[in-house]
Amino acid sequence: MTHKKKLAIITLGCQMNRHDSEWLAGALADEYEYTENETQADFLVVNTCAVRDKAEAKFFSLMGRLRPLKHQNKNLVVGVAGCIAQERGEALVRREPIIDLVFGTRAVHKVPSMLKQFEETGRPQVDTSSESAFDEFPMRRESSISAWVAIMRGCNNACSYCIVPQTRGPEESRPVESILNEVRNLAEKGYKEITLLGQNVNSYGMNLSPRATFPELLRRIHAVCGDMRIRFVTSHPKDMSDELISAMAELPGICPSMHLPIQSGSDRILSLMNRNYTAAHYFDRVEKLKAKVPDLSITTDIIVGFPGEAESDFEQTVQAVLQARYDNIYLFKYSPRPGTEAEKLMDRVDPVVAQTRFDRILVMQKRITKERFKEMTGRDSELLVEGPSKRDPARYCGRNPQNMMVNFGSDKDLTGRFVHVKITGSGQHSLEGKLAG
Ligand code: 5AD
Ligand code: SF4
Numbered sequence: 001m002t003h004k005k006k007l008a009i010i011t012l013g014c015q016m017n018r019h020d021s022e023w024l025a026g027a028l029a030d031e032y033e034y035t036e037n038e039t040q041a042d043f044l045v046v047n048t049c050a051v052r053d054k055a056e057a058k059f060f061s062l063m064g065r066l067r068p069l070k071h072q073n074k075n076l077v078v079g080v081a082g083c084i085a086q087e088r089g090e091a092l093v094r095r096e097p098i099i100d101l102v103f104g105t106r107a108v109h110k111v112p113s114m115l116k117q118f119e120e121t122g123r124p125q126v127d128t129s130s131e132s133a134f135d136e137f138p139m140r141r142e143s144s145i146s147a148w149v150a151i152m153r154g155c156n157n158a159c160s161y162c163i164v165p166q167t168r169g170p171e172e173s174r175p176v177e178s179i180l181n182e183v184r185n186l187a188e189k190g191y192k193e194i195t196l197l198g199q200n201v202n203s204y205g206m207n208l209s210p211r212a213t214f215p216e217l218l219r220r221i222h223a224v225c226g227d228m229r230i231r232f233v234t235s236h237p238k239d240m241s242d243e244l245i246s247a248m249a250e251l252p253g254i255c256p257s258m259h260l261p262i263q264s265g266s267d268r269i270l271s272l273m274n275r276n277y278t279a280a281h282y283f284d285r286v287e288k289l290k291a292k293v294p295d296l297s298i299t300t301d302i303i304v305g306f307p308g309e310a311e312s313d314f315e316q317t318v319q320a321v322l323q324a325r326y327d328n329i330y331l332f333k334y335s336p337r338p339g340t341e342a343e344k345l346m347d348r349v350d351p352v353v354a355q356t357r358f359d360r361i362l363v364m365q366k367r368i369t370k371e372r373f374k375e376m377t378g379r380d381s382e383l384l385v386e387g388p389s390k391r392d393p394a395r396y397c398g399r400n401p402q403n404m405m406v407n408f409g410s411d412k413d414l415t416g417r418f419v420h421v422k423i424t425g426s427g428q429h430s431l432e433g434k435l436a437g
Helices: 015-027 053-072 082-088 090-095 108-121 164-168 176-188 214-224 242-250 267-272 279-292 311-324 351-376
Strands: 005-011 032-034 043-048 077-081 101-103 125-127 146-150 193-197 229-233 257-259 297-304 328-333 380-388 395-399 405-409 418-426 431-435
Touching: 005 015, 015 043, 015 077, 015 082, 015 108, 015 146, 015 193, 043 053, 043 082, 077 082, 077 108, 082 090, 082 101, 082 164, 090 101, 101 108, 108 125, 146 176, 176 214, 214 229, 214 242, 242 279, 267 279, 279 297, 279 311, 297 311, 297 351, 311 351, 328 351, 351 418, 380 405, 405 418
Parallel strands: 005 032, 005 043, 043 077, 077 101, 101 125, 146 193, 193 229, 257 297, 297 328, 405 431
Antiparallel strands: 380 395, 380 418, 395 405, 418 431
C-alpha cells in the first residue's frame, strides 16, 4: 500500500467556511489523509475570511508564522482558499512568495487538478472563477452527529458594509432534489442534526426554475429527515415570510431557534446600511415568531460605530436589544471593507466612541443572557449529546432545541444520543442539567 500524503487546513471565519473546508478535505480524500498537525502536512491550506479587517490581519500574520514551515520542507505546498483568495486572487501570489495555490470560494472541487498542474509546472496556480459549484460532492465532515448542508451560495443583497457579495458572488440556490439526496444520506448514516447554510436562506429558490421557496424546502426536508433536528442560518429580516413562521410552528423537527441579524435599531442607520427594512418591520417579525413558535430562542448580529451613527441612533440599538431580549448576540465594531459602499462614507465614528458603545451593549447582553438562562431553570429539556465536557470527562455536554449548551453528569457515554434532562442551574455560558429517569 502506498502512503497517502497529508493535508492540513486552517479555517478562519464562518460556518460556511468550515463547511467549505469539509468539501476541500472530501475532494482530496483519495490522495490525502487529513491531519490536525500542520507541521506534518504536505499540502497546507488556509481557508480565509475577509469580513472585517481583524480577520484579514489574522491571515497575514498566520502567513508570517507559516514561512519557516516552507523553508523546513521544500516540498510543502501552500494553498489559500476562501474569501481573501477570492478577493485578491493573483495579487496574493505576488505579495507572499510561499503561496503556491489560490482558489476562490467556488473552485474548491478544482483543487485536485490545480495541484497536478502545480506539480507538473512548478508555477503557482490561481482560480477565482465564479462558475456554478453545486453537486453532491463527497465531504470529510468534522462531526458524525451534526452536519452542515449548503442550500445556496453567494448573496444578492447589497448591505453597504459587507464584502461578502464580492467574495462569494451572486446568489445561487442548490436544486431541491440534490439537497434532499444529501439529507436522506445523512439520515441513513445516523446523523442527528443538520444545519442548512446560506448567506440569506429566506431568499432560497428565487432563481431556480421552477421557483422554490425556503418554507417549501423545509417541509420537504422535514418529510425525509427522520429523527434529525433541523437548524438553519442566516435569515434576513426583509425576506422573513409568514409561510416560514408557519413552517417553524408546524414542523416539530425544526428547532425553535432563530438567528435574525438586526445590525442596528436606528432606521436612519439601517437605511445607510441598505438593509431594506425598518426597526418596526423587524419587531413585527420578531413578535409574530415569538407568538407562533413556543419557547423560541432569538440571536442576532449587531454592528456599532457604523459611519454617521449618532448617540441617538446608538440609543435605539440599545432599546432594540432590551426589547428583543436575545439569548445571545454577535457584536461587531464597524470595519471599513475595500470596494464597499460604506467605505466611501466620510462620517466615521471615533474608535474610542465605538469601543464605548461596544462595551455598553456587551455588558447589557451579558445580563440578559444570564436572566434568560435563569428562566430555563426547573424546566425539562431534550438534549442532543455532543460528547464529554472538556473540563470534566465524567460530565457530558449537549444542546437543547434552543441551541443552548447544557452540562450534565452521566456514568454512560451518551454521545450522539437524545436525552432528557431537568435544568438545575446556569453559569455564564451554559446551563447545568440532571438526567431525567
Ligand atoms: N464591519 C463590521 N461587521 C461586519 N459584518 C459584516 N460586515 C462587517 C463590517 N464591514 C458583520 C455583520 C454580519 C456578520 C456576519 O458580520 O453583523 O451579520
Ligand atoms: Fe464567511 Fe463572510 Fe468571512 Fe467569507 S467573509 S468567510 S462569507 S464571514
